[in-house]
Amino acid sequence: MLVELLLSALPVALPQEGDDPVGRATIYHLDSIETLNGDALSNASILVRDGIIERIGASLMVPEHAKVVDLRGTGATAMPPLVVSHASFFPSESRGRGRYGQYRAVDAVHPDEESLQELRELGVLFVGVDPPGSGIPGRTSVLRSDSKNFLDDAVVRDLHLKLSIDMSKTAKELLRKALEDGDKAIEKEKKAFVDWEKARKEWKEKQEAKKKAEAEAAKNGKAEDKPATSAQEGKGGNGDKGKNGDGKEEKAPSETFEAPKMDPSLTPIVEWIRKERVAHIWLDSPGEWLHWKEIIGERELAWEVVLYHTTSTNFHEVVEDIAKSGVRVYAPSRISFLPSTRVRNNLPLVLTQAGVKNLVLMPTSPNNVQAVKDWRVGLSDLVREGLDRNAVLKAISIEPAKAIGQEETVAPLTAGGPATFVITDGDPLNPFSEVVYMVASGEVLYDREKDKEN
Template sequence: GHAGFLASDSRGFGRNSRHTAADSLWLDNEVLADLRREGVLLAGVEPPGSGIPGRTSVISTDSDGPHPEVIVKDLHLKITLDASSRSKDVIRSAFKDAEGAIEKESKAKEAWEKAHKDWDEMQKKRAAEAKNADSGKEGEGKSSHSDQKGDKKKGDEKPPPEKFSPPTVAPDLKPILEWVRGERVAEIWLDNAAEWLHWREVIGEREHPRGVVFRHGQTQNLFEVAEEIAEAGIRVDLPAAMSFLPYTRLRCNLPAEFLAAGVENLSLSPASDSLEGVRQWRARLAHLVDEGLDRELGLKAITVGPAAFLGVEDRVAPLASGGPASFVVFDGDPLNPVAQVAFLVSEGVIVWDRLKEDG
C-alpha cells in the first residue's frame, strides 16, 4: 500500500516531476523490520509535496537501510488537487506545456521529413543532370573552373540526419508529457467530492491513464460521486476506515459504497499515513467487514489490489505451481486484531519469522 511517511524530504508546492520518491528515502533498519513485522513486503512511496511533486517508487522491506532496495524507481506521476485556483493552474499549465511540446515535436518531425524528401529529390535531380552533362561532354577536355566550383559547393552540403531527434524536453515536463501521451499512469490525490468535480473540470475531455487516491478525514461526501467514478473505470484507493456523513454522526462504509456503485479495481491503504496506521490496518479492515464490506473483496483490497496499483501484482499473485511464492502466514484469522504475522515469505524465502525475531 501507500507509505508516504517513509519519504523524508520536505518539498513544497509546484511542478517538481523530475523527482522520484526513491530520491527522498533514508530509512532505519528498525523501520523496515517494523513493516515486515506487520506483513508488509512491498511499499509504495510517494514524493513529498503537492501540486505535481514527482513520481512514486516501490521498495522492498526485505533490505537494509538507509537506502532500501528499490523494486520500481519510477512508477506513477503524483498529482494533487484542491479547490484553489493556484492548484488548478499548475495542472492547466502542465497540460498546456505538454500539448505545446507535442505540437513542437510534430512540426519538427514534419520539417525533418520535408528536408529528407527535398534532399532525395535534389539528389535524383543532380544525378540526372550529371548523367546528361557527362554525355554532353563526351570527347571534350577538362571540366571548366565553374564546374569545379559547383562540385565543391555540392560537396559542402550535408544531408539531414538519418534518424529524427525530437526537441529536448525539460526534466520537469518529461514525465507529464509521457502521461499526456498515455505512456505512464498518474495518481490523482483528492479529498472530497468537490475536488473530484474540480478535477473533471480541469481535465475536460482528456482521457489520460490515471488512478485516483482519496485521502479524506473522518467526514466525507464521496458517496455522492461514487457512481461517476465507477463509470470512469479507473482504479480507486481509499483509506481502510469507517467515516461519517457530513454534519451528522451517521456512519458510512465508503469502500462498500464504492464496490456497490460498480468500482472494480479497489485498494485500501492504511487510514493514517504512519507506521501506527500500518499497525491498525487489519483492525480497521475488520471493522469495515463487520459493517458490511465483503470479506474476500476486503482482503483482496489490502493485498492484490495495492499490488496491482503499484504494478507488482506478479510478486503477490495467488500461489500456483512454478509461480512466485510470496505470502504472509498469520497465527490466526488475519482479521482478528490480536492475530500476528508468524511468517513473511518472499519468493520462497522466509524474510520474517516472529519466533526468531521477537523471541
C-alpha cells in the first residue's frame, strides 16, 4: 500500500501494460525536443492522446492511466519524422528515355519490405517514389514506410510530373515537342468547346423557335402556317432539308461538354501547362539549368527543381538565378567539390545564402537505400561546414512533407498538432544516432527494442 502511494506521488509513472482504454494518453519523457517551431526544448515531454500532441514542454503532469515512456538520460531527442522526397531504389520496370506521361510510379514500382523496414529504422515516414526512366517518365507517387502493397496503400498515387533533361538535342526536343503538343491539345479542346457551345445555342434557339411556331399554330389553327414553321426549322438546323420537320432525325448536342480524347501520355503535360500539376525537373549541371530555362521560356508554369549531382558540381554558378526563380529546390545532402578540384563546396549553404527559401535536402542518391542509411553523414557535414542546423532539420522533415502534400501529418511539434515524431538516441544529425521510436498519429510504427526482439 505504501509502495503504491509512493509510486502515484512520483511525477513519472511506470507504463501499465494491458490497460488500454479509449483516449488513453502516452507521455514520452525526453532529453530534447526539436519542435522545429522555435527553440528546441530540453528535458521535456510530449503527451499524446488520440493521435494528437495534447501537451508538449517541461514538467508536464502525467495523467492518470497514462502510458509513460521515459527515455531521459539516454540522449533521446524527438523531431518530426524524416521524409525522402525522391526515391528510385525500389524494384521497378525498366524504361528508357521517352514520353511516358501516362504512367504513375505505382504502376511501375514494386516496393520491397526490406527497403521499407530500413526506412522505418531510419525514421523515414514518407517517401516520394519516382517513376523509372528519363525524359518524361511519368508521375510520382507517395508511400508510407509502413505500407504493404504500394498500389493500395499509396498515400498519393498521382503527384508530380517528373522531367529530366541533358545537354542533347534529343532531350530538349522531347520536352519542346511535349509542350507544343500540349498547347495543340489545349487549343483543340478550346475549339471543341466553342463548337459545342455554338451547337448548344443553335439547338436551343431552334427548339424555342419550334415551340413558338407550334404554339402560334395551335393558337391560330390555320393550316397555312405549317409550311412556314417547317421552313424555319430547316433554317436553324444543320441543313437537313427534306426531313419531316419534327426534329426527330436531328441529334441534340450533349448537355455536358465532352472534351476530345487526348493521348494519355500528354494528359499530365496539359495539366502542367494549365498549372493543375507541378513538374519536377531533374538537372545535373548548371548548363542544364540554362537549357531548361530556354525550353520553358516565358511560360508561367508550376515547377520545382531537383539538383541531382554526384561528388563534384559547379551548380553554384547559377544559384542566384535559381533563387530568383523562387522555386522549391531539392539538393543532395553532401559536400561536393568544384569540378576537377578538391575545393569543398557546400551547395545547400550557397543556395540558402543566395536566397533559396524552400530548400529540401535529399539523400545523396535516390537510387540506393544505402544513401538513406548514410544520410546523417552528409547532413552532419553540411552543418559542420556552415549550414544552419535548424534549417537542415526542417529541410529533411517538414519541408519535404510540404512538397509531397503531407504537411498535416509531418509538422512542427506543437500542442494540438499531429503526434507524429521520431525519437533518436542522440542528436538526430549525429551519424551515430539511431532511431528508438517512430510514432505516427500516436501509433508506434517502429520500436527499436521490439524490433530487436523480433
